[in-house]
Amino acid sequence: MSKRPTKVLTDAVLRRLVAAAAPVAVSDGAGLTFTVSAAGTAAWTLRYRFGGRPRELTLGRYPDMPLAGARKAAAMARVRVAGGVDVAAEKQRRKAADASAWTVRELLRDYEARVVPGLAPSTALGRLNYLRTDVVPALGSRVARDVTPDDAQAVIERAAERSYWAASNVQKAGAALFQHAAARRLMTANPFRMVRMASVGAAPARRQRIALNAAQLRTFLLGLPALAPVDAALAELLLRTGVRIGEALGATWQEIDAQAGEWRIPRERIKTRKRMTAPAFVVKLHPSTLAVFERLLAVSCGSLRVFPALSGATVRSMDHERALARLKDYATTLGADFPRIVFHDLRSTVRSGMRALGIPAEVCEGCLNHKLPGLVGVYDVVQPASIAQAFVRWSDYLDALRIGAAVVPFKHRAS
Numbered sequence: 001m002s003k004r005p006t007k008v009l010t011d012a013v014l015r016r017l018v019a020a021a022a023p024v025a026v027s028d029g030a031g032l033t034f035t036v037s038a039a040g041t042a043a044w045t046l047r048y049r050f051g052g053r054p055r056e057l058t059l060g061r062y063p064d065m066p067l068a069g070a071r072k073a074a075a076m077a078r079v080r081v082a083g084g085v086d087v088a089a090e091k092q093r094r095k096a097a098d099a100s101a102w103t104v105r106e107l108l109r110d111y112e113a114r115v116v117p118g119l120a121p122s123t124a125l126g127r128l129n130y131l132r133t134d135v136v137p138a139l140g141s142r143v144a145r146d147v148t149p150d151d152a153q154a155v156i157e158r159a160a161e162r163s164y165w166a167a168s169n170v171q172k173a174g175a176a177l178f179q180h181a182a183a184r185r186l187m188t189a190n191p192f193r194m195v196r197m198a199s200v201g202a203a204p205a206r207r208q209r210i211a212l213n214a215a216q217l218r219t220f221l222l223g224l225p226a227l228a229p230v231d232a233a234l235a236e237l238l239l240r241t242g243v244r245i246g247e248a249l250g251a252t253w254q255e256i257d258a259q260a261g262e263w264r265i266p267r268e269r270i271k272t273r274k275r276m277t278a279p280a281f282v283v284k285l286h287p288s289t290l291a292v293f294e295r296l297l298a299v300s301c302g303s304l305r306v307f308p309a310l311s312g313a314t315v316r317s318m319d320h321e322r323a324l325a326r327l328k329d330y331a332t333t334l335g336a337d338f339p340r341i342v343f344h345d346l347r348s349t350v351r352s353g354m355r356a357l358g359i360p361a362e363v364c365e366g367c368l369n370h371k372l373p374g375l376v377g378v379y380d381v382v383q384p385a386s387i388a389q390a391f392v393r394w395s396d397y398l399d400a401l402r403i404g405a406a407v408v409p410f411k412h413r414a415s
Helices: 011-020 067-082 087-100 104-114 121-139 149-160 164-183 214-226 229-241 245-249 287-299 320-332 343-356 361-367 374-379 384-402
Strands: 024-029 032-036 042-050 053-061 262-266 280-284
Touching: 011 024, 011 032, 011 042, 024 067, 032 067, 042 067, 042 087, 053 067, 053 087, 067 087, 104 121, 104 164, 121 149, 121 164, 121 245, 121 320, 149 164, 214 229, 214 343, 214 384, 229 245, 229 287, 229 320, 229 343, 229 384, 245 320, 280 384, 287 384, 320 343, 343 361, 343 384, 361 384
Parallel strands: none
Antiparallel strands: 024 032, 032 042, 042 053, 262 280
């Protein structure tokens, strides 16, 4: 930053310096300095000595603080310095005190600005959804440093009414948020880390994955109109593409290329991204799958997200847990013998169904973006054309079921 000779400034000089948009520092005398940064930000600083050391206090930005105001503020600060007050240190202490009184809602805003950009998009999506859905509605107006383990316990127990896993995810999201508070020195103890999940019960045993058979799949498809349009579209999209629920809920319209008939899911949004080398996983879209996206576009209310939150927030995704609850409710309407499925069972159905249609196992794995183990994964490279053809066959089969064609039982094959 260049240094100009000390001189008394005028409004005309200030306007000329700002218009030049070049880094500069010009003294107005007695330590008051006008600066323009490389980014074009104009500000006033007061340079002084305290305890024999040079110090600097930012007074305000120009033109919000005009020349006369800067001179007045500088004069007041110099009086305080002469009285034994280090005004720059005092300002830092005041900022720290203000920050320590942040509410949980303010803490979340700082977390979004400082931490979220460094997270994987899939992690950020899930974490923010739980914070906005569970933590902020309950604790948003509370001063963050005053939140206790009992408060955190109450939030987690309410989430447990949906499921154990909802409570577990809320606990993790809350712990991450308050870890940020500790890093910002707003508090020392993390109330969400002090809650033990055993207090809401034991983790349920991992259930065996379910793959719908041909008759069940037809029943499921024909009943979809009874669901809300967005829920019906989500279920059908999962069945047609085999993507994970997180990949579907995090989708943005920028990923959909209707002209090319492709859905390009960025690598950073994919659960198994560490095993990927390509920048995106490409799902070729059958005309019937494109029709699902067209229906979603019509109800997306201008959101950047394919599945925006149902509460009307266009920047947030639909809540996973609530969507899952609606899927489970729908399954109960299909008869007492119909399996009590979850979202991942639809992915299992795609894998099992494709294989039963005679599609090679390695191609089925490629459709689900699975990496084949060992030497098979090294030498048996699945071509994109084979995956695209498999999706055509699968969606054609679903279309046949939907229009009421005779159900041809799957011929189950060895994996």
